[in-house]
Amino acid sequence: MPKEKINKLESTCVPLPIENIDTDQIIPARFLTATTREGFGENLFRDWRYNKDGSANKSFILNNKAFSGKVLIAGKNFGCGSSREHAVWAIYDYGFRVVISSFFADIFKNNSLNNGLLPIILPEDLVLNLIQAVQNDPGVKVKINLEEQKIELPGSRKAYQFEINKYKKDCMINGFNDIDYLLNIKNKIIGFEEKKGIT
Amino acid sequence: MKAKTLFEKIWDSHAVYSIEDGPEVLYIDQHYIHEVTSPQAFKGLDDRGIKVFRPKRTLATADHNIPTKDQHLTIKEELSRLQVEKLTENCKKHKINLFGLNHKKNGIVHVIGPELGFTRPGMTIVCGDSHTSTHGAFGTIAFGIGTSEVEMVLATQCLLQTKPKTMRINVNGDLKKGVTSKDIIMYIIAKLTSGGATGYFVEYAGTAIEKLSMEARMTICNMSIEMGARGGLIAPDKITFAYLKKRIGKLTDKEWESQLRKWKKLKSDPGVKFDKEIKIQASDINPMITFGTNPGMAITVTGNIPLSGGLEDKKDESFLKSLNYMGFKPGDKLAGRKVDYVFLGSCTNGRIEDFREFASLVKGRKKASNITALLVPGSKLVEEQVKREGLLEILNDAGFELRQPGCSSCLAMNEDKIPAGKYAVSTSNRNFEGRQGPGARTLLASPLTAAAAAITGKITDPSEFIN
Numbered sequence: 001m002p003k004e005k006i007n008k009l010e011s012t013c014v015p016l017p018i019e020n021i022d023t024d025q026i027i028p029a030r031f032l033t034a035t036t037r038e039g040f041g042e043n044l045f046r047d048w049r050y051n052k053d054g055s056a057n058k059s060f061i062l063n064n065k066a067f068s069g070k071v072l073i074a075g076k077n078f079g080c081g082s083s084r085e086h087a088v089w090a091i092y093d094y095g096f097r098v099v100i101s102s103f104f105a106d107i108f109k110n111n112s113l114n115n116g117l118l119p120i121i122l123p124e125d126l127v128l129n130l131i132q133a134v135q136n137d138p139g140v141k142v143k144i145n146l147e148e149q150k151i152e153l154p155g156s157r158k159a160y161q162f163e164i165n166k167y168k169k170d171c172m173i174n175g176f177n178d179i180d181y182l183l184n185i186k187n188k189i190i191g192f193e194e195k196k197g198i199t
Numbered sequence: 200m201k202a203k204t205l206f207e208k209i210w211d212s213h214a215v216y217s218i219e220d221g222p223e224v225l226y227i228d229q230h231y232i233h234e235v236t237s238p239q240a241f242k243g244l245d246d247r248g249i250k251v252f253r254p255k256r257t258l259a260t261a262d263h264n265i266p267t268k269d270q271h272l273t274i275k276e277e278l279s280r281l282q283v284e285k286l287t288e289n290c291k292k293h294k295i296n297l298f299g300l301n302h303k304k305n306g307i308v309h310v311i312g313p314e315l316g317f318t319r320p321g322m323t324i325v326c327g328d329s330h331t332s333t334h335g336a337f338g339t340i341a342f343g344i345g346t347s348e349v350e351m352v353l354a355t356q357c358l359l360q361t362k363p364k365t366m367r368i369n370v371n372g373d374l375k376k377g378v379t380s381k382d383i384i385m386y387i388i389a390k391l392t393s394g395g396a397t398g399y400f401v402e403y404a405g406t407a408i409e410k411l412s413m414e415a416r417m418t419i420c421n422m423s424i425e426m427g428a429r430g431g432l433i434a435p436d437k438i439t440f441a442y443l444k445k446r447i448g449k450l451t452d453k454e455w456e457s458q459l460r461k462w463k464k465l466k467s468d469p470g471v472k473f474d475k476e477i478k479i480q481a482s483d484i485n486p487m488i489t490f491g492t493n494p495g496m497a498i499t500v501t502g503n504i505p506l507s508g509g510l511e512d513k514k515d516e517s518f519l520k521s522l523n524y525m526g527f528k529p530g531d532k533l534a535g536r537k538v539d540y541v542f543l544g545s546c547t548n549g550r551i552e553d554f555r556e557f558a559s560l561v562k563g564r565k566k567a568s569n570i571t572a573l574l575v576p577g578s579k580l581v582e583e584q585v586k587r588e589g590l591l592e593i594l595n596d597a598g599f600e601l602r603q604p605g606c607s608s609c610l611a612m613n614e615d616k617i618p619a620g621k622y623a624v625s626t627s628n629r630n631f632e633g634r635q636g637p638g639a640r641t642l643l644a645s646p647l648t649a650a651a652a653a654i655t656g657k658i659t660d661p662s663e664f665i666n
Contacts, residue, residue: 017516018516018517018520019517020393020394020493020495020517022493022629022631024610024629024631024632024633024634025631025632025633028633028637029263029610029611029612029634030611030612032235032263032264032612033235033264033276033278033279033281033282033612034278035238035239035242035281035282035285036238036239036242037239037346047632047633047637052619052637052638075517076394077393077394077397077427080393080394080427080493081329081424081629081631082328082329082610082629083236083327083328083329083331083343083344083345084235084236084345085236085239085327085345085346085347086346088345103394103397105394105397105427106363106397106398106427106429107329107342107343107344107345107424110344110345110348111345111347111348114345114347114348115347165220165221165222165361166220166221167218167220167221167222167359168221168222177347178347178348178351178358178359179243179347179350179351179354179355181218181359182224182351182354182355182357182358182359183249183354183355185215185216185224186252186355188215188216188224189215189224189226189355189356189357192215192216192226193226196226198228
């Protein structure tokens, strides 16, 4: 899918205050049979979002019209489990560009950064406060500046500084891929193989 | 010279280049691929008009979505069939070695890599599958990657990676009867929680680990990801070398000796400091079973479900949601509860030793009438060995059938689904909601505990059956 550059973003949020949301919940395995990257958004959180008969589960947050936006806020250890990048494609395809949690699983975080989905780690109490604020008023917004690594939360004048690897930040802002970088240093890779005596 | 951990030794010898304030370029020795997470990566190469850089360093298999019955017939599910066909087409086009469906060496990627001698000590190994950590049992840095990263490895044999922190988990002493390596790792995950090792690469050590077979070590490393670890490894030793000697052909004695000399250096230096170190007594471990919807939610088979999810009240919402899905209540006892399905298989417990353990317990007994059993070997070679060793006869006599190899009911991408609301004692690695089919309720356990459930029809401590 064409990856958009991301730098500044102001958006309302969708709160999903559940811990340990695994990639099987984000996109169940039975939807992994596609051979392209597109179209996974319609099955995002499939088994929470729809009832067994295929009707929308009204109590699930994505079916609540009051909540929308490009920012998903989730409980800790988000994206644990399977390495399926389809989970990130589904979240992105649905329309999210940022996920906020106090804690991300490693592979999910890497996959997000490789696909233009920004994972922002905030301290647990800030995440809980933010969820509370959004639940009280779905209209409140967060303001994100990736270049400055700052996020402004509703009800707080002070922007919070979040961490991100400088290289990855540059990639996201400029829409670069790791693969472009690696292809550009192929001579170094060949040199490494020669030095080690491997091909 | 500075003392190094085994992990650091392997990492440092594969670091091609470091980006300032960024990740390192890591060279990958062995790449495994399968039908589900590779098609988009090959498409990426095609879109760029580039070829696979080092095709000999990639090995392919079809395992995730394939049926485990009538494999000689066409795959019924159209999208699954297309995915397998796409893999065949991509491997042919890019000259990649494929042990596809019906090939005599076909099987689950993390079972065939080791059993065919591709996985060797000191390597860096990746695959678009989180259970790649399995290969760490041979003293390798092995971890799961996403499809974008599969594309990077195909294109450049390298990845950009940030060095994780190191943790050593020492398990010392003797295991009680009926306790297996599956129970060791489930005990560790329950102690650390499902996110407790995130950001770390784990080394398993100690006298209890040193006594384990390669199959048992693979089960432990396999589930490292279930506590969030980037991977897990075990220093290679004489058990590792004996396993490999049988599997690596084409080497002269001199070549083998030279390999051995290198492999014997693969251990953490004495006195080296890990970022975190944990000590466990093997005798504290009992047969384990999960009660919730992540692998950290586990208790002893004879124990009770905790009354709350943690010390803080705010955690209980997720805890209760999980118990509600499972149809359990805080404080419930699991032993004696009826179950409906038993699944023996997966990259965690689909190896010959797992079938030996299961068969040893069901031998001379009969499958309970309320149990539907799915016994799925991890590979064609395992399937053959089950037959050759006479295990199939034991299983058949006890009322069990053997299916054909594949990932099967572990993630239920094929027809092997557990129906909604039903309980399955499974030897696989994940008890997430819907993992084994929409609404399915998974209870993770060892092959022995699965066998005990298959015989009694209930959750049962296997030690009752072991003299």
